[in-house]
Structures are given as C-alpha cells and as structure tokens.
Amino acid sequence: MVAANLGNVAQTNSYFSFFGLGATIIIGYFFMLTPSFFISPGLVGIVFGAQDTKAIRRGTMYNALMQFAFAFIPAILGMCTFAVFPHLATQDLALPTAMKELLPFWASAIALAAVFAAEISTADAVLYMLTTSLTNDIFKTFVKPKTTDIELLKMSRVVTFVAGILGIGMSLILPNIITALSIFYTLMSVSLTAPLLFGLFSTRPSAAAASVGVTLILTFGVQIKPFGVLNAQSTGMIVSLIIMAIMMYAFPARAFKDGKREVEMVSKP
Structure with a gap:
C-alpha cells in the first residue's frame, strides 16, 4: 500500500531504506x-540515588531495552497511517490519526498517556536542570557563596516559576x-x-x-x-x-x- 501511494520505485526504495533520511x-x-541519554539530569540523578552499582547496571540495561523497543513503535504507526491515509495535510497529524482511526480505544489511551508522560518527563528534566544550574552551580558558587538553604529554596521556586512561564511562551512560538x-x-x-x-x-x-x-x-x-x-x-x-x-x-x-x-x-x- 505504501508503494502504491508513492507511485515511484525510487521513492519507495528510499522510503523503506534504513538510510533513507540521508x-x-x-x-x-x-x-x-546518543549522548543525551547518559548526560540527562534525570538519569544522572537516578544513578547517583541508586542502591549500588549492580542496581545501576540492571536498571540502565532494562531502560535501554525498553527505549530500543519503543523506538520502532512510532515509526511503524507512522508507516501504517501513511498506508491508510496517504493524503494527510501534515506529518504531525499521523500519530493523532492513527490513535483515532486505527487503534482500539484501550491502545489509544495508553499511547496518549505515553505521549503526555514523555512530554512531562522532558519538561521536568529541563526545569530540574535549569533550577539546579542557576541557583546552586552559578548563583551559590560564583555570586553569593554564603547563601543559606532557605534563600536557595526561595530562589529555586522563583527560577522554576519563571522557567515554566518561558517554556509556555516558547511552546506558543515554536512550530x-x-x-x-x-x-x-x-x-x-x-x-x-x-x-x-x-x-x-x-x-x-x-x-x-x-x-x-x-x-x-x-x-x-x-x-x-x-x-x-x-x-x-x-x-x-x-x-x-x-x-x-x-x-x-x-x-x-x-x-x-x-x-x-x-x-x-x-x-x-
């Protein structure tokens, strides 16, 4: 069906090629x-909070296996959506269309929850990194080394709030x-x-x-x-x-x- 929708042998071969993106x-x-998965503030925080090195190795391995398996699911859903709905206005509609038209209700609910979880997880990591870097790594280290814990907590709340507002503003601007x-x-x-x-x-x-x-x-x-x-x-x-x-x-x-x-x-x- 994908080949029929493309209507061109060269485009079909490029579409199914593992290196088709260039x-x-x-x-x-x-x-x-690749580097973002081992320098992520969320992952680094979990690693330093682990019980021992064995738990770190096992947890990292299980996480990598899940990430590897999940990497194929969106691509397969996109290909299925293109096969059934080749004339979508934009590529961004592929996943919502697949969840609405192709998947059963329970699967769509899980997929939607996964999308929200990924977005919230990313936002959490960004806020965590910004707050820690600005308050502890920069302000307390270089600006005011004698900052108390109470002052640092108050400043962290302000930085988190401002960063959240800026993030909302960027979400309205970025495509x-x-x-x-x-x-x-x-x-x-x-x-x-x-x-x-x-x-x-x-x-x-x-x-x-x-x-x-x-x-x-x-x-x-x-x-x-x-x-x-x-x-x-x-x-x-x-x-x-x-x-x-x-x-x-x-x-x-x-x-x-x-x-x-x-x-x-x-x-x-």
Missing part, C-alpha cells in the same frame, strides 16, 4: 540523541514539539558531553576549560559548517571533544597538578 540527518540525530526537543537535546549534548566524559575518566579537566569549550563550540556550531555531511550539531560535538582535549592538556586542573591522577569512584557494597 547521512547528514542520521549523523546529526546520532550526535544529538512543533520536535523542534523544541531538538533545541533542548542539541544544546545539552553539544555543551555537556565533552566535560562529562573527560571529567569522569580524568582529573585533568578544569571548570575553566569546560566553560571556554562550551562558549567556543556554541559559537562555532552556529556560525560555521566546515565538514560536508556534518550539520551544526555534529560539527559542534566533534569540535567540543577536540577543544576539551586541548584545554585539559594545555591548562590542567589544580588537582592534576597536585599529583592526583585518578578519579575517585565511590560505590556502595
């Missing part, structure tokens, strides 16, 4: 989404949820992947190196696209790794200069 888009999604998620995951992956990876396995990286790296790669990714099949996200990710590697060797952290060569890993028995 190298640029596939590589861009890989660099944008769809995919654009919003792409902006969030791109900024998070490009700016945090290199500092986190190098910081986990070496004592060389410093806060200054991470700050310089983030500033340079965001500017680089927006203004320059030097590599053929690599888009801004892919270019920014590669450049961030290179800059971080250079900075950690050119300007190592004080702990490394003091003779500390290994990162301490504390785990419960």
